[in-house]
Amino acid sequence: MAVDIGNSQTKMVVGDKVDEYSIVKQPSVIRRVMKLPVTNDESLKKIVSSLDDHLTVHITSPAIREGMDGIYVIGKKAMTTDLDEVQNMNIKLGNKHKHDIPIIMVISMIAQKAIQDSFDESGKLEETYNLECNLSTAIPASEFDFKKAKILEDRFLKGFHIVVVYIGDKKVSVTIDFTRVKVMQEGMPAIFALMVEKQEILDQHNQGREKTLHLADLKNLRLFHVDIGDGTNEYIPANGLNPILDACSGEKRGVGHATENAVMELSEKLDGMLGNINRQKFMDIYNDKSHHLHHDARRCFKTAKIGQANLILEDIMTKIGSKAGNDVDLILVYGGGSIQFREYLEDDLKAYAEQIRSNVLWVPEEIAVDLNAKGLHVLNHTVFFKNKKTVSK
Structure with missing residues (x-):
């Protein structure tokens, strides 16, 4: 897969051929929760097909900071919860290669995609899935050097990432093993x-x-x-x-910078009574006539x-x-x-x-x-993972 880890949205392109692929997208936001959200009483087929709207996972990963393993709601689901607790990437600080959010977003979306594809094909839900993945992604040119790229590559390659996905009253365990990883500069693909x-x-x-x-x-x-x-x-x-x-x-x-400035101006117009909203929530207001x-x-x-x-x-x-x-x-x-x-x-x-x-x-x-995501996908098939190893275990 090829993943564009945007500050606003994470886009993942998955496909076995250059001209055959699908794209999965989620807002780049997460929220850690202490207990599982209330489940709905829909059919299994409907829950799986709309998994991107209510993606709830338990993450165990050697790539994230100690103590960060736990239950998260991801992307669209995080946007519908308490916005005071939602985490997104700080666009002023940068250092995307050190963030936990990109790791959590990527492995959660891979698990989501694997479950949906398998269910579409077989009509049933397995209890466990074991995946081997080739991954390409990119970090901003403003922070890129080969040392930082390798730091992010090594984080993905550092052992097995386990994502337990909650689907109704069921738990599905997805184990992800990244076999080859390439990190390059954003813009170049x-x-x-x-x-x-x-x-x-x-x-x-x-x-x-x-x-x-x-x-x-x-x-x-x-x-x-x-x-x-x-x-x-x-x-x-x-x-x-x-x-x-x-x-x-x-x-x-x-x-994002324009949005943050707009949030401050809107808050001033409302005499500070806007409340604590993030960039993604502001854009929801902006787009909702x-x-x-x-x-x-x-x-x-x-x-x-x-x-x-x-x-x-x-x-x-x-x-x-x-x-x-x-x-x-x-x-x-x-x-x-x-x-x-x-x-x-x-x-x-x-x-x-x-x-x-x-x-x-x-x-x-x-x-x-x-x-950028499509460019990485093309490079996966023509350069990065074509008959040679990039960074591997």
Whole structure:
């Protein structure tokens, strides 16, 4: 599997072939509980099929800190519980390779996927499952070095991870053994995902242009990747498919920072009576048109996004000048944040690109969010786990 451990959402791509895969997604939040939530009285088939909505697990893992073994509600289920107790990744501190949350998210989602796939195939629930997994994932360029990557690789490889999944009144034990693991920089896998897409994704970009851009052209261009995430932005200069490693960098920018600023502004509007809500809960309000705070949330978020967009533009201009000497054929913009910031960033970025005789390719919304996870999936089958060992026991 390939896993994009986002600060907002964890995305896992599972598949035996490059063009045959499924994607599992969960908000990157967990909550530790002292007792099991009340179970519903639904059929086993319905509970298993909707397992991602009420994922409750007991974790025993050598990869997490001592004393952290225990019962957790994961992702969507954690969002429906006491928000004061919900844990998400601190986007200001970084150090994703040291967090327990990514480990807990990944092994819980693997267990969920294994149970659902097995049940779909056989129509029955086993008491135990034993899995061997090849895993690729990534950490931000702002914290990446090979030593930190190895720390995270070794955490996954450190023995057996046991996830007991609670399904109604049943307990299912899933033992996960990671046999090979690869950790790389966020942003770098995206180009490999683009190379297996269809040419139609460039139709909007090519509209009205004298010269048509083809996906195959990307292999021969001087590129500057702008991967806009939740907690970090990755800035990756590359010659075609080859990143210039010494020039890669990242900054603590993105949707999460805009969201936190918007939460503070909304709280001020309500004279401090907003309550303790996290980034994910704010986005629920923002997306829920029926919520009584929806319009206030939209206004606060717009102001915050404009501020972040200005900072991102400054980042791009500074880094292209210092890291690439303004010698860039194409600025490639993607990531979940590229959707949120497009309205406030695209025109100014295109004006800058024109100044340095470059162009901007804004990756279409329908593929921008999953580009890193899909790129890792492509690399799993073409590089990482193809007839050779990466990091193994």
